[in-house]
Every structure is written in structure tokens, then in C-alpha cells.
Amino acid sequence: MDAFFINPKQPPLTDNTRNGKTKRKGTNGKNSSKNEGGFSLTELIMAVSIVGILSAIAIPNYVSQICRSETTEAVSSVGSLQAIVSAYIDETGVLPTSWNNLNSISAIMSNDGEMTGEFTEKWTLPSEHYEITVSGPTSSTYNIKGIPTDGCPNRDVKACLNASTGASKLSEGDGTTNAVDVICT
Numbered sequence: 372m373d374a375f376f377i378n379p380k381q382p383p384l385t386d387n388t389r390n391g392k393t394k395r396k397g398t399n400g401k402n403s404s405k406n407e408g409g410f411s412l413t414e415l416i417m418a419v420s421i422v423g424i425l426s427a428i429a430i431p432n433y434v435s436q437i438c439r440s441e442t443t444e445a446v447s448s449v450g451s452l453q454a455i456v457s458a459y460i461d462e463t464g465v466l467p468t469s470w471n472n473l474n475s476i477s478a479i480m481s482n483d484g485e486m487t488g489e490f491t492e493k494w495t496l497p498s499e500h501y502e503i504t505v506s507g508p509t510s511s512t513y514n515i516k517g518i519p520t521d522g523c524p525n526r527d528v529k530a531c532l533n534a535s536t537g538a539s540k541l542s543e544g545d546g547t548t549n550a551v552d553v554i555c556t
Contacts, residue, residue, distance in 0.1 A: 462476060
């Protein structure tokens with residue numbers, strides 16, 4: 372008869388040993404381990420904290436950059452409008468009094484199509500972030516204002532064009548302060 376000896380240093384037969392870790396049968400009959408993979412609560416809190424700190428820095432910078440790009444579009448449009456008014460005066464020798472006059476030089480497009488009518492009509496840029504108003508000619512001077520339509524404070528645009536002297540100026544808000552009033556003499 373073969374002798375059967377039990378080694379006291381060997382784990383019981385119902386346990387599985389792999390790579391030095393002992394797995395024991397859980398209450399559901401499946402193997403479980405004391406050293407299962409996953410993140411501890413402390414690790415999760417640290418990861419969420421880091422993401423929160425980075426977001427607190429990145430999101431305001433992102434919003435500020437969007438406002439700067441929208442303002443750049445408005446400045447470009449107002450500058451183009453000044454050039455179109457000057458071109459119309461050079462071409463016809465008459466001061467323009469309506470959007471229809473300016474469209475004979477270059478189409479001025481809004482979010483609803485080509486601008487028509489008197490200068491009292493607000494020009495909403497195709498992106499719909501700014502409304503441009505034109506007043507004049509008053510003593511051969513046109514005043515142009517761009518007002519943001521969304522949540523970008525202190526980002527307005529002000530410009531003027533003096534048709535008799537050819538002087539033009541443009542000022543824009545920097546996000547901290549609004550544009551300064553411009554006077555073309």
C-alpha cells in the first residue's frame with residue numbers, strides 16, 4: 372500500500388497557487404484573489420483632482436481664444452467695409468447712403484444673404500457673432516460699430532471713416548476694456 376503524506380507547508384488541495392499568490396474559492400464558488408486589479412479610492416480622487424485643475428485652467432483660455440477669434444472676424448469685416456465705402460466714393464464721387472450703394476462695388480453678405488436697404492439696417496455677420504451698425508454720412512464721416520451678440524464681454528469694435536480727408540481709425544475691445552471712441556478728422 373502506498374503511503375500518503377501531507378506536507379504541512381503545502382496549501383490545502385482546494386486552493387490554487389499561481390505565481391506565488393494564493394487564490395481561494397469565494398462564496399460564489401469562483402476563484403477570487405486578495406490582490407485584484409483596479410484603482411483605489413485615493414488614486415481615483417487624485418486623478419479626478421488633476422483633471423479638475425487642468426480643466427479650470429484650460430476652459431477659460433479656450434473661451435477667451437474663441438472670443439478673440441470672433442473679434443478678429445468683426446475687425447476684418449469692419450476694415451473691409453471701410454475699404455468698400457472708400458472704393459464707392461472713388462468710383463462714383465458720391466457718398467454712399469445705403470447698403471444697395473455699397474453692393475455695386477462688392478457684395479456685403481449677412482447671415483440672411485446680401486445686405487439691402489438703408490444703413491439703419493443692422494448688418495449681422497454670417498457667423499452671427501457680431502452686429503455691425505453704420506451711421507452717416509455726417510459731415511462726410513461714417514461711424515461704424517460692431518457689437519458682440521454672444522457672451523464675449525468688452526469685445527466691441529468701433530471705427531470711423533472721413534470721406535473728405537481719407538482718415539480712418541479702428542479700435543477694438545481687448546476683453547478687459549471696451550473699444551475707445553474713435554474720431555476721424
